[in-house]
Amino acid sequence: MKEKITRQDFFRKSAIITTGAGVAAVGTGFLFPKKARAEGLVETWPAPYDTLDVETVRINAHDDYCTEGKGCCYAAFNAMVKLLRTQLPATFPSFPNEIMVYGHGGVAGWGTICGAVNGAAALISLVCDKATSDQLVSELCGWYTQALIPSDISNDYAVAGDKYTATKSDEVLTQNESGSVLCHVSCTKWCEASGVAINDAKRKERCARLTGDVAAKAAELLNDHYGSGFTAEYVAPAGIASCMACHSAEGAHKNVASKSDCNQCHGDYEKAHSSVGQKSIESNNFRVEQNFPNPFTNRTTIHYQLERFDTVSIEIFSMDGKRVKTLMTNKPHGSGVYTIEWDGTSDTGGRAEAGVYIFRFRAGSKVQTVSMMKV
């Protein structure tokens, strides 16, 4: 049977062919054919890329930060997109670059991902397939955590006075390594290192130079990828792998997915786990569930669970506070799930009357009660 090709399939296939042709054209400096837009393929992804001049990107991103007032994320993205539109007038997609405005201050001031990294990463994702984008963006993030920023080049440009069209300060600014891609960590560690306040013009100039440096690094990575080939240089701190040996999806305690440096926030192994023991003092080390059945006539069962070793006492009280039955006193338990049954009898041997009873569970110094109804 002949395969039916939908219009969508057709466009998908032509996009793949277009991409193939682009790869074949590496080295000519022009990576995707001009006909894309002419054919109405402005939404083709990845969008075309053309070798960018790294120093022009650095200067433009810095200057856009200083002059446009739309933040670091926009400035990093805008500087590269504007150059690409100039170099690839017929093929580079058109959209308002202001889609990246949200990213300043680590997403509208929340101090999460550095906006410059965010904006540069968006551009990378626009011009690369997912696998390449993941590789280059990860390299950009890794580089960012270890680079001395502002770079010597950016500091030199500011002092030279004839490179930037606008600056908020023309002094050499303190350089530091943030260890993190978070805006909060990056900015605050810089403020600490430099003694400059967060709202000072010099801090803004630092972020302007940083924006230039990040965009320049992104351009360099893209140029390498589409040119001679990209090789990862970032080496993650060894501590991350040691933590992830247990906490990653492949470890025994599968609860973390992150490439960020664990030690920066949690400290070393000892420190990260020091509160584990302390937790039993601060919060319950156990969980007690509602009895079943409830209400009950003759007997009822309670499930409880311990996270760590502890001694357990379980008693049943009547509503007027009299102890009716002692089920166990200071009985040692390892961590695990347990079941206890009350057969409706009292310590004096007879059957307890119908009514509401309090089931009191105690592990160490912590107590939890569950009320139950006997009918």
Ligand code: HEC
């Ligand atoms: C040998 C396996 C192992 C390694 C290696 C390991 N962890 Fe853990 N970690 C655990 C287990 C198991 C728990 C859960 C303990 C509990 O809840 O009783 C835990 C709990 C934690 C907690 C929660 C502590 C709390 O207060 O409940 C943090 C934070 C943590 N790990 C961070 C780290 C960091 C950071 C590293 C690397 C420096 C690391 N872990 C390395 C096994 C490991």
Ligand code: HEC
């Ligand atoms: C930017 C800071 C930061 C970084 C980097 C970081 N964490 Fe966390 N992590 C946190 C915070 C904050 C919490 C929540 C703590 C809480 O609410 O008790 C947390 C929670 C955890 C918990 C659960 C804690 C608990 O109370 O049970 C584990 C386990 C953990 N992180 C492991 C890691 C590992 C492993 C890494 C490295 C891959 C890492 N973290 C990197 C900040 C960070």
